[in-house]
Amino acid sequence: MERIKNIPIKLTLFAFILSLYTLIAFHKPLLDLVLECVERDLNGWIIVGSIALLTLVVNFMVYYLLLYLCRLVGKIVIALTLIANATALYFVNTYEVLLTRDMMGNLFNTNVSEASGFLSFTPIIYVVLLGILPCIYLFKRKVEYGSLKRLFANVGVSIVAIAIIGVANMGNILWIDHNAPRVGSLFMPWSYIANTVRHFHHQAMINREEIPLPDAEIIDEEPKVCVLVIGESARRANFSLYGYERDTNPLLRGDSVKIYNAVASATSTTMAVKAILDHKPTGNKLYEILPNYLERNGVEVIWRSTNWGEPPLHVANRSNLAALRERYPDADARYDGILLEGLKEEIESATADKLLVVLHTSTSHGPTYNKKYPEAFERYVPVCTTVEMSKADHKELINAYDNTILYTDYLLHSIIEILGSVERNSAMIYISDHGESLGEGNIYMHGMVSASMAPREQLDIPFIVWQNGDNREVKELEEVGHYHVFHSVMDYLDIRSDIYDEEKSIFN
Template sequence: MVKFLKEKTDLTRISSVLSLFTLVAFHWPFFRLVLGNIEGGFNGVLITGGLGVLMFALNFLVYYLVLFLGRFAGKCILAFTFIGNAISLYFINTYQVLITDKMMGNVFNTRYSEASGFFSWSAVWYLLFLGVVPCIYIFARRFDYGSWKRFFARTGIALAVSLAIALVNMQNWPWIDRNAPKLGSLVMPWSYTVNSVRYYNSVKKQNRKEIPLPDAKIVSDSKDVCVLIIGESARRENFSLYGYGKPTNPLLEKDSVTALIADAAATYTTAGVKAILDHKPSNKLYEILPNYLNRSGVDVVWRSNNWGEPPVHIDKYYKPKELKERNPEADDRYDGILLAGLREEILSGSKDKMLVVLHTSTSHGPTYYKKYPPEFEVFSPVCTTVEMSKADPKELM
């Protein structure tokens, strides 16, 4: 084994091995999607085989370039991609996600407390065998980088093969173009690298300063308090307020609450919360509701057990840590911490108008069973796994 590691291996061979490993280990979801969306026959074989060869050739080209030009730094870059590939594949297989620019936005806006809840022993095995082992192989092998002449020959062949495959499949480009968004989100490592760049470009294009709305005019002297509770997206088909069979909303039904027929603007926090606080659907950074009312003389209080909201420019912005310091007796494990001392804060307000926003964690997955005290565990069976693909649908519901 030691002799094997001490022997230099040709860069062509190492790039081929890594490219083949990338193709086989990380692209089962990709080819499952391809096979599920094409018709049989020769054309189907041409698309599937062509995409496989194209991916192999392009990965070979990039791996060869990175290793030849980067040397040790190139090894570090490739090691990073294999770790990223392993983590991405775990989430794709376990949660059926697509690695899009919006998904990368979720990644960059998450916290350790949330991210750690997604990991399981399966994640460890993915990371170990598909991420760490290839990294050890990359750093342990000694490479024969060869000459510039060989470099241009190998990269030229890889480019020629890629172009040839593209030309052979020219008639199938319309099919590839139609399915490009989903296909691209499953190609490793390009899905998360390209979409990370796309996400940051979209952030840069946003207004760096909020666009102010027309000045507000308060027309009454009465003392008014509005409490806006923002929760996670949930299916109304499982709410008794909307006709579901089980009594999931007994207290709200007792108070004759009117349940509006509403749809979530998005299935991820950053876009969903922005839509609730914006005055109209827009990709621009307009003044959001709490900032607007605060500027207009309203007493605004924001209490959050979550994250991902647009920039909130107010003085009274509290996270569980601050609320716990002000109310030591409160339990900061659940959303109930958002109510700690709230009554006193409302009564002590000096202004006639007050907006209180409670940004809850509620049904933020996947550790659903940790989001409520034991006495609230009314329905069973309870889902205690973070691997949704292995969960019983009845438990999830």
């Protein structure tokens, strides 16, 4: 027995075994996803086979190169990826997540209280069985590394195989273009490595010193408050205010609100929230965002969020979910109602003439829509409770989603009630960050592709305005967007500067 172990294994076979193991142990979610996205015909099976083969060949080639060129260091690197693969697989299986850039950001941004929820026994089993055990084999097995000639032969054959797979799928370009972000996000270990790098690169980009905007002037002393509510994944089509057949806005219906058709300029939360707070499309550049700009120029700003992904904030009075939980221990921290706790008192105790309140909500965020509203708002039943949206009953999925809109209706109405009871003139502007796909064309959620390629459901968002006191006249506009927020808020609060764009204000 000992002797058999000591016979060195050829590197070609060794790399193949490791790659085959990686395919079998870690790629069931990938193959399941691909199976969901293809027709069950010959071409569908070609796609499935190609992706399995591609995974096998790419990992074989990389393992071979790593081991040949780096020997023990190569083994250590592969061992680390096996352990990381096992951890990633646990997350994918348990939370039905894709390992996209946003998701890696989510993991790195998860605060300790949330992370402790992950520290159960199951991930340890994953890591030990799928990560550490194969590492024992990886380190114990003696390897015959072979010649440089064999290295070239193996890499050459791998590249030819990849090329053949590519040619065989020439006709599937559209399918690949459409599904690559999701499918690629389950390709281990490359998905999480690449997306972690992309996440930190993105963070570095947005954490740069922001470019200041020209100083602004407050042109009168009339006490006013503007509440900007940033919605999450709320799509226009499911608001009865916009003609949805279900009465999902029973409260707002009686609130004499003004509605606009808005189109999102991005489909991921991070990009969309930046756009809402920016004065114009700024690409990767970081200009002073609305709350930072207004606070610097004498406006009092309150920022409350149960969500994440906003650009760097320099507002003194800001509370994330953890802070709100601490401030209001009796409130139910599971729902966005916590954003309104003590808000009236906070508005009333403001001393500056102009007050901006930003509430960054999270209500319609999937996949578990049924967990985003209190029981009293479960009007449409039965609701989908699975996180596997594609396997959910479509009607149940819509029911759960519509209940989140019903809860949003309640939240906005509650804000209107609060504003109606304070001394200041007030306005509320509600806009969603982006819409949501609920199975149209087999697409779910949002943010998988850039805005230019995104389906309408992810782009068509509500923009709802309400005012109290000395109401400003509002414009009739066919379509508005994220960038109308900045200038409308400036206009409403009587703030002027060189970057103020009257065209982009909804007020006359």
